[in-house]
Amino acid sequence: GENVEQHPSTLSVQEGDSAVIKCTYSDSASNYFPWYKQELGKRPQLIIDIRSNVGEKKDQRIAVTLNKTAKHFSLHITETQPEDSAVYFCAASGNTGGFKTIFGAGTRLFVKA
Amino acid sequence: GAVVSQHPSWVICKSGTSVKIECRSLDFQATTMFWYRQFPKQSLMLMATSNEGSKATYEQGVEKDKFLINHASLTLSTLTVTSAHPEDSSFYICSAADIQLHGNTIYFGEGSWLTVV
Numbered sequence: 001g002e003n004v005e006q007h008p009s010t011l012s013v014q015e016g017d018s019a020v021i022k023c024t025y026s027d028s029a030s031n032y033f034p035w036y037k038q039e040l041g042k043r044p045q046l047i048i049d050i051r052s053n054v055g056e057k058k059d060q061r062i063a064v065t066l067n068k069t070a071k072h073f074s075l076h077i078t079e080t081q082p083e084d085s086a087v088y089f090c091a092a093s094g095n096t097g098g099f100k101t102i103f104g105a106g107t108r109l110f111v112k113a
Numbered sequence: 114g115a116v117v118s119q120h121p122s123w124v125i126c127k128s129g130t131s132v133k134i135e136c137r138s139l140d141f142q143a144t145t146m147f148w149y150r151q152f153p154k155q156s157l158m159l160m161a162t163s164n165e166g167s168k169a170t171y172e173q174g175v176e177k178d179k180f181l182i183n184h185a186s187l188t189l190s191t192l193t194v195t196s197a198h199p200e201d202s203s204f205y206i207c208s209a210a211d212i213q214l215h216g217n218t219i220y221f222g223e224g225s226w227l228t229v230v
Contacts, residue, residue, distance in 0.1 A: 032217035043206060043221040044157070089156060093217040098162045098170060099145060099210065101219055105156045 002027040004092050006104030014112050019077045021107045023090035026071065030094040033066060033073045034101070038087045047088075048075070080111045116140050117209045119222025126229055131195045134225045136207030142187035143209035147219060148180075151204040163190050197229040 003026040013019050025033075031052035036044035050057045050064045050073065057064050063076040077084055087108050093101040116139040126132045136146060145164055149157040161177075163169040163184035171177045181193040190209075194201055206224040210217070 034218070041204075041224075041226075043224050046218070049218065093219075095217075098164065099212055099217050100147060100159055100162050101208070101217065102159060103149075103157045 002030055002092055002094070002100075002102040004090060004102050004104040006090050006107060008107060009105065010108045010110070012110040012112065013080050015080060015082060017080055019075075019080050019084070019109055019111075021075045021088055021090065021109075022072065023074070023092075023104050024070075024072050025092040025102075027092070027094060027096075028068075028071065029096050030092040032093040033064070034091050034093070035062075035064060035075050036089045036091065036103075038089060038106075044089060077109075080109075082111050082113050085109055085111045115215065115218075115220045117143075117207065117220045117222040119207055119225055121225055122223060123226045124228070126197055126227070128198055128229055129196055131193055132197055132227060134192045134194075134205055134207075134227075136190045136192070136209065136222050138188045138209045138211075138220075141209075141211045141214060143190070144187065144212055145210050146184055146190040147208045147210075148182060148190075148192050149206050149208065151206060151224075153204075157206065160192075194227065197227070199229045202227055202229045 006023045034049035038044040066073045087106045090104040091101045118137045120135045148160045160175045161169045161171045169182040184190040207222045208219040210219045
């Protein structure tokens with residue numbers, strides 16, 4: 001089955017700096033890669049996603065890149081703000097296995113003012 | 114659109130009792146629903162996938178007789194934790210998808226905090 005690895009587990013940046021979180025996946029059949037932001041005790045919120053037919057997607061301060069050959073995908077947050085502090089999860093999903101979504105271990109991002 | 118509601122948000126039960134958690138898709142028909150468990154400071158671990166009208170598919174290590182899943186309609190799935198024990202205390206969260214409409218994109222319920230005393 002699919003296995004998703006995520007690094008780093010914690011990330012501390014200064015306000016205004018960029019943050020990068022990296023993930024790798026194992027199943028070459030995976031074709032959908034969402035990123036979620038989760039605040040304590042709340043449901044994960046989808047912040048950006050990318051499908052396997054594109055290499056990069058951007059939405060304001062957030063971008064995601066995908067390298068299908070290497071099975072890597074990354075989240076980039078520019079001009080970080082204190083409210084970006086949260087836990088971020090990458091995930092992978094494919095058309096096999098009932099479309100189930102498998103999550104990475106999560107990255108706790110701290111943005112220091 | 115794509116709203117998923119989960120109930121209850123909080124539940125406390127005694128050891129040995131059973132508790133049911135409901136997951137509803139409010140504005141779309143969820144052909145597939147997923148149940149996750151999340152322990153504090155950990156990731157979301159997939160427990161099972163349920164498809165409307167058929168038996169749920171459980172992930173390795175998840176006891177199907179302990180975590181009963183019913184997906185009786187296109188808008189409702191339930192998770193029943195049977196004979197609950199303190200180690201079952203966790204955050205349980207469902208997600209739902211309409212594969213034809215949304216593809217792989219899943220939408221989460223609010224989650225349910227279960228405390229077994």
